[in-house]
Structures are given as C-alpha cells and as structure tokens.
Amino acid sequence: MISSLPKWVSSLFGNALRPNARVMETSYLSPHLKKIRFQGDISSWNFQIGYASVIRVSETEFRNYTIAYHDTDNGFFDIVFHIHGNGIGSEFVDLLKTDDELFISQPRGKRFYESPIKRQCIIGDETSLGLACSFLPLLKQGLHQFQFIFELDEAHKNVPHLLGLENCLVVSKKTFRDEKWILDLLPVDVADLQNTCFVLTGNVRSVQAFRKVLKDNTTVKIFSQGYWLEGKKGL
Ligand SMILES: Cc1cc2nc3c(=O)[nH]c(=O)nc-3n(C[C@H](O)[C@H](O)[C@H](O)COP(=O)(O)OP(=O)(O)OC[C@H]3O[C@@H](n4cnc5c(N)ncnc54)[C@H](O)[C@@H]3O)c2cc1C
Structure with a gap:
C-alpha cells in the first residue's frame, strides 16, 4: 500500500484528497492510546472486517488505520490510534482536536x-x-x-x-x-x-x-x- 506520494502527485489529486472528515471528539484511553470520533459522509463506504482507511498525515504522507466502530445513519466513525511517538502519523494524530478537518479514505483491503x-x-x-x-x-x-x-x-x-x-x-x-x-x-x-x-x-x-x-x-x-x-x- 502506498504510504507517500511525490508532492506533484498529491497536488494533482488535490481535490480527491481534500479534507472530508471532521473531528467530533477525542479521548485518551491511556497516555498513548487515543480514540477519535470523526464525522463525515460515509453513506457509500463499504465496511468489511479487516479493511482499513488511509489518513493523510502530511502533504505527501498517508497512513493506514482501522475503523473500530461506525454509524452510517448518523455519519460518524471511531478509530483507536496508538500514539507511539516515533512517526509522522502518530504525531499528527496526537495533535488532532475537536473541529480539525482531514482526509480519510474509504476503507479497503483484506477481509x-x-x-x-x-x-x-x-x-x-x-x-x-x-x-x-x-x-x-x-x-x-x-x-x-x-x-x-x-x-x-x-x-x-x-x-x-x-x-x-x-x-x-x-x-x-x-x-x-x-x-x-x-x-x-x-x-x-x-x-x-x-x-x-x-x-x-x-x-x-x-x-x-x-x-x-x-x-x-x-x-x-x-x-x-x-x-x-x-x-x-x-x-
Ligand atoms: C491495514 C492496517 C491497519 C492498521 N490499523 C491501525 C489502527 O487502527 N490503529 C493504529 O494505531 N495503527 C494501525 N495500523 C498501523 C499504522 O498504520 C502504523 O503503526 C504506521 O506505521 C503509523 O505511522 P507513523 O507515521 O506513526 O509511523 P511511521 O512513519 O510509519 O514509522 C516510523 C517509525 O515508527 C515505528 N512504528 C510504527 N508504528 C509503530 C507502533 N505501533 N509502535 C511502535 N513503533 C511504531 C516504525 O517502526 C518506524 O521505526 C494499521 C496498519 C495497517 C497496514
């Protein structure tokens, strides 16, 4: 799975990779495990056990995360993040707060x-x-x-x-x-x-x-x- 794109490619797909989700609430299950509830239009998303979404964590970097819970009718979903402190994704997620907006792809992958x-x-x-x-x-x-x-x-x-x-x-x-x-x-x-x-x-x-x-x-x-x-x- 692709985890980084050259800058020119991200710009080319700029529209498709624009923020489509908003942080509704965040909570720490422990100092290094953060649960975030996101809001977005997930009406057409296909949720299968094992599928993951990519999150845009910088202009050119993308990381995989699993949707832990979703409510399609009310348009929200939860992800549990390990804030391990060694990478750009972990740092990005640690800073996320209510009302921040970001790009999260539809889930896909292995069932x-x-x-x-x-x-x-x-x-x-x-x-x-x-x-x-x-x-x-x-x-x-x-x-x-x-x-x-x-x-x-x-x-x-x-x-x-x-x-x-x-x-x-x-x-x-x-x-x-x-x-x-x-x-x-x-x-x-x-x-x-x-x-x-x-x-x-x-x-x-x-x-x-x-x-x-x-x-x-x-x-x-x-x-x-x-x-x-x-x-x-x-x-
Ligand atoms: C299909 C799929 C589903 C996933 N679902 C989730 C999920 O729901 N929640 C979740 O937290 N993660 C999930 N991951 C794992 C997550 O994508 C990786 O941990 C990813 O490397 C985090 O990106 P980063 O930018 O923080 O670190 P990277 O830039 O990728 O890596 C930088 C350094 O951090 C180290 N590192 C990466 N992850 C960890 C870790 N967990 N603990 C300790 N050191 C680490 C790497 O070894 C590397 O040395 C999933 C991965 C896949 C492939």
Missing part, C-alpha cells in the same frame, strides 16, 4: 472474517484494538466461540476492558515470538482446532512468528497482515 468458521482467535497488539472492536459485534451475533489475545505494553493492559472487549488475554510484548508459549496455548490434540480461524495482525515480526508456529503444527485457517515493523515507515 478477515469468514462467518461459517465457528471458533475465531484474534491476535494482535495496540494497533489491532480497532480491528477487535469492529469484530466483536459480528462474533457475538454469529454465536462464535472467540478469544482475543493482545501483546500490549504494561500501561495498556486495561484498555481492552475500557473498549468493552470480551474474552481477552493480555500478554507482554514479544510473547508471540516465543514458540513454546504458542505451542502451550494450542490444544494437545490439534484435531480439536478444526473449524478454527486465527486472525493475526500487529507487529510484523510477531505476526510472522505466530504464523509459522500455526503453519508448522496445524491446518487452521489463517488471515494475517503485519501492521508495522521496527524501522519501517508506513506499512
């Missing part, structure tokens, strides 16, 4: 939900909290067995609860790179994992490590997408 699969495990980190919020209503409506597992900084341990997420296990950072920990999580008889799907997002290295253990030891359905990588701008 992560297959309704016939009974058991769903959603694995991620701070950047996956919005995805989890968008998933929860469908998991409940579809009477799925589900489990969220988040790799979070200590300061964010309570945030899944604040967001109303259920069936959450919170572990410390880099747990997903520990093969033995993942193997211990899986049932002894992997046949018990029939009709199970894993959705892996968040840090690229954690996603890769988790995926490898699942691939090597099971035949579960896997959806995966790395959301950020140390030292890499704008995945």
Whole structure:
C-alpha cells in the first residue's frame, strides 16, 4: 500500500484528497492510546472486517488505520490510534482536536472474517484494538466461540476492558515470538482446532512468528497482515 506520494502527485489529486472528515471528539484511553470520533459522509463506504482507511498525515504522507466502530445513519466513525511517538502519523494524530478537518479514505483491503468458521482467535497488539472492536459485534451475533489475545505494553493492559472487549488475554510484548508459549496455548490434540480461524495482525515480526508456529503444527485457517515493523515507515 502506498504510504507517500511525490508532492506533484498529491497536488494533482488535490481535490480527491481534500479534507472530508471532521473531528467530533477525542479521548485518551491511556497516555498513548487515543480514540477519535470523526464525522463525515460515509453513506457509500463499504465496511468489511479487516479493511482499513488511509489518513493523510502530511502533504505527501498517508497512513493506514482501522475503523473500530461506525454509524452510517448518523455519519460518524471511531478509530483507536496508538500514539507511539516515533512517526509522522502518530504525531499528527496526537495533535488532532475537536473541529480539525482531514482526509480519510474509504476503507479497503483484506477481509478477515469468514462467518461459517465457528471458533475465531484474534491476535494482535495496540494497533489491532480497532480491528477487535469492529469484530466483536459480528462474533457475538454469529454465536462464535472467540478469544482475543493482545501483546500490549504494561500501561495498556486495561484498555481492552475500557473498549468493552470480551474474552481477552493480555500478554507482554514479544510473547508471540516465543514458540513454546504458542505451542502451550494450542490444544494437545490439534484435531480439536478444526473449524478454527486465527486472525493475526500487529507487529510484523510477531505476526510472522505466530504464523509459522500455526503453519508448522496445524491446518487452521489463517488471515494475517503485519501492521508495522521496527524501522519501517508506513506499512
Ligand atoms: C491495514 C492496517 C491497519 C492498521 N490499523 C491501525 C489502527 O487502527 N490503529 C493504529 O494505531 N495503527 C494501525 N495500523 C498501523 C499504522 O498504520 C502504523 O503503526 C504506521 O506505521 C503509523 O505511522 P507513523 O507515521 O506513526 O509511523 P511511521 O512513519 O510509519 O514509522 C516510523 C517509525 O515508527 C515505528 N512504528 C510504527 N508504528 C509503530 C507502533 N505501533 N509502535 C511502535 N513503533 C511504531 C516504525 O517502526 C518506524 O521505526 C494499521 C496498519 C495497517 C497496514
């Protein structure tokens, strides 16, 4: 996905990339997790689990974020941002306040939900909290067995609860790179994992490590997408 455009290209698409959303309200779930409610004409947007929107964070830079909740009738939607402090997107979002206007694209990307699969495990980190919020209503409506597992900084341990997420296990950072920990999580008889799907997002290295253990030891359905990588701008 494109994360930056040359200045002349952004100017060329100037109209299409003009602000189309307004900040209605902001709140901090923790000092580094900010939830923002935006207002805009989303009547024609297609919301699918796993889709993300790009936000214009400077004249030439764009970053991906997941819509956590939307209300099409009343024209508003929420995003949960990790304010990690290392990048232009994080800085831009940290400064956003009520009535600011910005460009947010329609959601698009990979779909992560297959309704016939009974058991769903959603694995991620701070950047996956919005995805989890968008998933929860469908998991409940579809009477799925589900489990969220988040790799979070200590300061964010309570945030899944604040967001109303259920069936959450919170572990410390880099747990997903520990093969033995993942193997211990899986049932002894992997046949018990029939009709199970894993959705892996968040840090690229954690996603890769988790995926490898699942691939090597099971035949579960896997959806995966790395959301950020140390030292890499704008995945
Ligand atoms: C499909 C998709 C959906 C996403 N949804 C969300 C979402 O809902 N909420 C959300 O907060 N993020 C989400 N992300 C991740 C977000 O796009 C990245 O974190 C992005 O890199 C942030 O841009 P930035 O300008 O702040 O940092 P960049 O300029 O991209 O990166 C600068 C530096 O910051 C580091 N960095 C980037 N992200 C993080 C992080 N989370 N923690 C620590 N260091 C980091 C990079 O490794 C790099 O060294 C999503 C990504 C994708 C691909």
